Amino acid sequence: MTPPLRYPATRKSGQVDDYHGTLVPDPYRWLEDDRSAETAAWVESQNRVTFDYLATIPYREALRRRMTTLVDYPRTSAPEQKGPWLLVAKNEGLQNQPVYYLQRGEGGPAEVLLDPNALSPDGTTRVAGLTFDRQARYLAYMVSHAGSDWQQIRVLDLSTRAALPDVIDWVKVSAIAWHGDGFYYSRYPVPGEGDGAFSSKNEDHQVWYHALGTTQADDRLVYHDPEHGQRFHILGTTEDERFAVLSISDRGQGKDGNALLVQDLSHPGSEFHPVWTEFDDQLTVLDADGDTLLVLTNRGAPNQRVVRIDPAHPGEAHWTTVIPERDEPLEAVSTAGGRLIALYLKDVTSRAVVHRYDGTLERELELPGLGTALGFDGEREATHVYYTFTSFTAPATVYRLDLATGSSAVYQAVALPFDPLQFETRQVFVPSTDGTRVPAFIVAKKGLVLDGSNPTLLYGYGGFNVSLPPAFSALRVAFLEQGGVYVQANLRGGGEYGEAWHQAGMKAKKQNVFDDFIAVAEWLIANGYTSSNRLAIQGGSNGGLLVGAIMTQRPELARVALPAVGVMDMLRFHTFTIGWNWIADYGSSDDPESFRFLYAYSPLHNLREGVAYPATLITTADHDDRVVPAHSFKFAARLQEAHRGPNPVLIRIETKSGHGSSSLSKQIDETADVFAFVFANLEVTPRFEE
Secondary structure, three states: OOOOOOOOOOOOOEEEEEEEEEEEOOOOHHHHOOHHHHHHHHHHHHHHHHHHHOOOOOOOOHHHHHHHOOOOEEEOOOEEOOOEEEEEEEEEEOOOOEEEEEEEEEOOOOOEEOOOOOOOOOEEEEEEEEEEEEOOEEEEEEEEEEOOOOOEEEEEOOOOEEEEEEEEEEOOOOOOEOOEEHHHEEEEOOOOOOOOOOOOOOOOOEEEEEEEEHHHHHHEEOOOHHHHHOEEEEEEOOOOEEEEEEEEEEHOOOOOOEEEEEEOOOOOOOEEEEEEEEOOEHHOOOEOOOOOOEEEEEOOOOEEEEEEEEEOOOHHHHEEEEEOOOOEEEEOOOOOOOEEEEEEOOOEEEEEEEEEEOOOOOEEEOOOOEEEEEEEEOOOOOEEEEEEEEOOOOOOOOEEEEEOOOEEEEEOOOOOOHHHEEEEEEEEEOOOOOOOOEEEEEEOOOOOOOOOOOEEEEOOOOOOOOOOOOOOHHHHHHHHOOOEEEEOOOOOOOOOOHHHHHOOHHHHOOHHHHHHHHHHHHHHEEEEEEEEHHEEEEEEEEEHHHHHHHHHHHOOOOOOOEEEEEEEEEEOOOHHHOOOHHHHHHHOOOHHHHHHHHHHHOOHHHHOOOOOOOOOEEEEEOOOOOOHHHHOOOOHHHHHHHHOOOOEEEEEEEEEOEEOOOOOOOOEEEEEEHHHHHHHHOOOOOOOOO
């Protein structure tokens, strides 16, 4: 028998807060200061216990080696075409970051344009948001370091492949919107003296314009609203660069929609004019069509529709419907070749429908199967576009779509170092506590025996209108090939069935999300897939909150709990960095009614003394400036204090990483540790052929 773990002692303070007459202790408040020497020492001591424990698992290294083999295959993104160029991201197999290649047309040689792996010695510098200017002369892109959400914008000259001296700092929640020889972007002010990127309040989001060849100090302030410091301001330009479109959200005030301002850039000196001033509905401009805008909205359509709006006469009475609402939620709309390619979800799998800009239905596309399709973007003159298709058993494969005929063909096939057809996927619909049908995907080896003994990993999210469609993971195969069952639950709070499904898991209705997850777990047990002693539950971010809530409400439900980068302190989440952004989904403890339901399920505040909790591996990272690691630190300290029983309750704190692994090598290491912990505590001994 393994001797009981000795957890580091964690100092407790006498901190008590008064929430509307309710006194709530917060003895681990000091762990919120992630820059203090005391917190650093606590992190080091916790990691020592965790990694010493993981080192005792005899197959941990073999599992990591197997995962390295599984993910070692070439993969590529769908190309983006701009003028004569094709831009594509490729990973030869084990590169920490994908490398970006540029080629002239489909037949031209692909040349390395940008290799993020060369930007840092440990491979934790990432590149995103690559955006061509209208004439395809320049490419702007965003760089982030060590997993941080803070980004820096840089620019390449495509004719010479040389980096321009232009560098833009303090960028977050931003587009890159070209106009002429420069671009618009969004940023925050430089933090005050004594503050750093991690401690910034993330307030006063501003829109600026940068002219190429100048310094950031010369940039022109375009828009900000210091009286509403917690609003986001994101500016885009239409493909023809005629309109600047400013989307403003007010999520810190609990509003889940956005206002929309438009400026006609064809008229020098013009100003922004309101198209929509409320914050309860979502409006996303897709493209300009002459003097009008094509807009995706859920206004009057919970499953979304596309409308035409004339900025000169923006009143809702003047809107005309281009694509009407359907029974299935409209997830996204791409534009290419004068067409609108609408992507719908039908029971959480993709459907694609092509319309002309006037709304004429052209065709429904025949996709490669039941799974997830992404992409379809192109220029107004495009004759074809590219997209990727994936499922739980099919890797992301690039297809080329002929817009004139609607036919698709494989553009870039994928060769895997294993056979995904040894696994199969089943979709089930589980009745929740109130009778709601909750979809769930079950992935396992063919011929699975339903005897209740299968090690099972149940994953969920349930929030922020985010859908969990089928997606491929080579790393997950290391679990499946050992007889594991992977289950992905599509809970209320997500976007799988439109805005009504989302709202059914928000704010005061958040308990529906937990009930849905519990219902799926109990269904798996009742139908012989697994048992409580062979069940692990997993989720990240809002899904980490989900796992924490399930642990406190039903500690006996699962043997293993894996909360990753979770929102664990529901009374103070809005006080950290950009956490106020989540008030639209959660509510806020500043409001007496919201405090009541937040306090009722907050994972940190509902751990009970003397309870035997599941074997728990909490994961977080030192550079997570979205869900700050203090959530996980405080939860771990309280869990180790309250827990009674032989199950280990540990926290693994990654360095130079953020809200998700900052490199492939870190992802492999963390996933191997998580799966080793799962196997060890579900009492499964994996076998590898090496």
